[in-house]
Amino acid sequence: MKMRRKRKKMKRNKPLLLLPLFFLVCCSVTNYWKVKVEVPSKIALDLNQYSSIVVTDFLVQKEPKEFNLNQEIVKYFADGLEQQFKGKVSSKKVSLEKEELFKDRDFWKSLFPDQEGTVILTGNASYTQEIRKAILETRKKRDEDFYPRSQAIEERRFYTLDLSLYLIDTTTGEALYTKAFKESQGYNNPNQTAPFAFFDLVERVKEKLFQSLLGGSRIQERYLIID
Amino acid sequence: MKYKKIKLYAFILIAFTFILSGCSRSYKSSQIQFGIFAAQNALWDEAIFRWKKAVQLNPESAAAHNNLAVAYEKKGLLDEAEKEYETAMKLNPKNSYIKANFENFKKSLVSQDEDEKKEKKDEKK
Numbered sequence: 001m002k003m004r005r006k007r008k009k010m011k012r013n014k015p016l017l018l019l020p021l022f023f024l025v026c027c028s029v030t031n032y033w034k035v036k037v038e039v040p041s042k043i044a045l046d047l048n049q050y051s052s053i054v055v056t057d058f059l060v061q062k063e064p065k066e067f068n069l070n071q072e073i074v075k076y077f078a079d080g081l082e083q084q085f086k087g088k089v090s091s092k093k094v095s096l097e098k099e100e101l102f103k104d105r106d107f108w109k110s111l112f113p114d115q116e117g118t119v120i121l122t123g124n125a126s127y128t129q130e131i132r133k134a135i136l137e138t139r140k141k142r143d144e145d146f147y148p149r150s151q152a153i154e155e156r157r158f159y160t161l162d163l164s165l166y167l168i169d170t171t172t173g174e175a176l177y178t179k180a181f182k183e184s185q186g187y188n189n190p191n192q193t194a195p196f197a198f199f200d201l202v203e204r205v206k207e208k209l210f211q212s213l214l215g216g217s218r219i220q221e222r223y224l225i226i227d
Numbered sequence: 228m229k230y231k232k233i234k235l236y237a238f239i240l241i242a243f244t245f246i247l248s249g250c251s252r253s254y255k256s257s258q259i260q261f262g263i264f265a266a267q268n269a270l271w272d273e274a275i276f277r278w279k280k281a282v283q284l285n286p287e288s289a290a291a292h293n294n295l296a297v298a299y300e301k302k303g304l305l306d307e308a309e310k311e312y313e314t315a316m317k318l319n320p321k322n323s324y325i326k327a328n329f330e331n332f333k334k335s336l337v338s339q340d341e342d343e344k345k346e347k348k349d350e351k352k
Contacts, residue, residue: 033263035267037297039300220300220335223293223325225324225325226260
């Protein structure tokens with residue numbers, strides 16, 4: 001009888017005995033929270049320390065017949081900077097004839113003699129187009145299986161944008177930042193004309209450039225923990 | 228009746244010990260928790276303030292150092308973040324979350340440097 005009573009008591013006490021165990025487990029487990037963090041990337045040159053940017057003409061080496069490459073690049077960068085740069089953005093016509101001019105400090109100093117805190121964005125540009133051909137096997141539809149498979153020559157248009165950009169300080173005439181970009185893309189759509197492809201390519205350049213000048217971020221996962 | 232009384236005392240005792248143990252962990256971990264709450268609500272400056280306090284109260288808290296590192300990373304203070312990750316790793320080298328954070332942090336640094344190197348190579352070409 002005594003044993004039975006004891007067993008009954010033990011059964012009743014079970015939840016009570018489990019309580020401290022539960023607390024122990026709760027305390028020993030390290031809690032964590034997964035968070036998504038936007039980690040800022042390194043800035044090569046902080047443009048925000050300048051009050052104004054002047055986008056000058058570019059030295060164009062190769063350009064398509066369909067549009068004025070220099071005009072489009074100047075417009076594109078000036079508009080893009082206006083949206084993201086806090087200071088003043090303007091453009092200026094400058095005749096660039098040689099590549100050596102980018103290293104000529106006196107030339108750049110003389111352009112804006114009394115303007116402090118201003119940076120010039122300029123550079124070299126060439127935009128080329130080529131047609132690449134390849135022999136591709138074309139398959140007939142199921143109903144036409146009795147015909148032999150045919151081979152056809154397919155064409156693709158490749159566009160390449162070469163941009164060497166210079167950011168020049170107007171007070172010293174020194175190039176603070178230089179970077180060369182080469183972007184190319186193939187299109188099998190024959191209606192993909194040079195101007196359309198240009199905007200795809202220059203957009204890629206703009207993204208990379210602005211990320212290193214105005215800052216960007218990468219989304220990463222991290223754990224926040226409790227001891 | 229006796230059994231009920233014993234049960235009640237036992238429950239009070241357990242609750243009391245739990246509260247006491249909670250109090251001893253207490254202020255330090257509450258700072259960490261408050262920091263996490265702030266970070267979850269995108270108040271990273273507040274989170275940094277809380278985790279700095281937690282580090283002051285308990286310099287050997289790996290969690291506080293780890294969380295502080297994450298906040299510094301978020302703020303773009305990469306050197307400070309690296310230091311905090313290193314101390315967190317020294318204090319608790321077996322913690323898988325700290326390890327994962329530190330490894331991902333190093334990877335992101337390497338990928339940024341690699342991007343820069345690639346760009347420099349392209350420029351040379």
